[in-house]
Amino acid sequence: MTRLVDVAQKIRSKNAGPFWLTIDIFCGDAERFERVRAGLDTQHVAALFRIPSQTLKRFDIADLNTIKLSLPRPNIQGMPADRDMHGASFANLLMEIEGF
């Protein structure tokens, strides 16, 4: 099975302030953007983060061949339950999605 990391050029996650997480999937070109756009199931991504899909904001940005996903941080940055201060590791969950 082809994973998202094998199709996309770069996947990064970052804090967007202490309360939000934002994930950018840079696809590299229009052909791969279309593959990812069609194949990436928003509900599946929401399930990975265990949140309702309406909480997940998705932007398909054709001009940049990029898909952006934003969600409230799984734990507020720096709370005892937070494991990743800068939020950069959450991108790994996306990388391993299969079926592209």
Next chain:
Amino acid sequence: MVKVLIPSGALGLGYDRAALARGIAQKPDIIAIDGGSTDSGPHYLGTGSSKYSRSSTKAEWAELMAARAEAAVPLIIGTAGTCGADSAVDWLVDITREIARERGERLKLAVLKSGQGAEAMTAALEGGRISPLPAAPEISAETLRDCSNIVALAGAEQIQAALATGADIVIAGRTTDTAIISALPLARGCHAGAAWHGAKIGECGALATTSPNSGTILIEFDADGFTMTPMGDEARATPHTVSAHMLYENSDPYILYEPGGHLDVTGSVYTALDDRRVRVTGSVWVASDSYTVKLEGARRSGYQTVSLVLVRDARYVDHIEEWCADIVAKCTAKARTRIDGAFDIELRVIGQNATLGDLDTSAHKGSELGVMGIITAETEALSREVAKMLNPYLLHHPLTEQEEMPTFAFPFSPPEMPRGAVYQFCLNHVLQLEDPMQAFELTTEELGA
């Protein structure tokens, strides 16, 4: 036209000195640099301190002060000392006085403080002037009183007031990342959408170019748009690197909220002027009906001690979850019988799923694991006491009753490491103001006089 020179994404990050020199040769109207963000966590706002060392900060700030003297234009820093709390501003002011003394330089310094008192904040909350942003935690007057620091993010208006004093150097507490860049172009009547959009593109220095580490960029603002020129030798700005920067650390790729309105880049047009410069037009500033500033606050949530043990025994590695669960249950029960006060014991398995926790459904183990015990308690003494109770379990706890006592690897003596007070961010709100300067304090002083 207004030229803003941005030496790097943050003071303390370093920059290419040749690029800065090239920027100074372009005769900028102002040099603007960011001093912080929330990205390193709540400790800095909680304690009102800087994440970068004093010596690195002083070395880079002295270079920028020298560059400023050469260009004979204002130098401004926003969010001084990582968090922009009043104590962090005082810290940088102290460093600045020291450098001015050492350089024998006479300077006018303007200081903008963003710190908010608990009483004024409580009154604002009760008066309905504090509103939550999406994903904000619940707050009460008690939350506000518990904060060790609350700061309001200044916008362009407060920075313009500081610049209007005629200061050579402006040290600002918490500001939006963009306001220190947009303030002068806006004051001189440049296109408002371009002023904010260019500021967002420039706030991380050369991050919006092909050579992010070169640091220095120049942005020229005018009546219709802005032009971004990297100062690094190899650095190039392309329509893609520039437009993609709106995504960075921003939950919405088209909209950016600022005090007094928002930027909308949906219709922005990015044009390559040559192979290294990009011009942007069509960005829109939408003024809001009321003037609000964002608030940030941090309060102490307890004290922490951590312990670390390494497990190499294959049988224990295979059964690490049940081993950890048994330790947490037994140690918690024992501590409850011996200690009064609230505490929490958590074990994270490093080498398995310590990074993502339960979200990690494809985690797998190697030949060894680290187990990090995290004890959070209401006092420092209590967190240390519970850690000392946890240590014998981490060292010797058997998987079953019917086996010889095992011994695992402690890398340190003592194995427990007190982390002191831990803080949490507790505000994601905006404060409504009648007048932009209402929540801010502006002072000036002569240095080297």
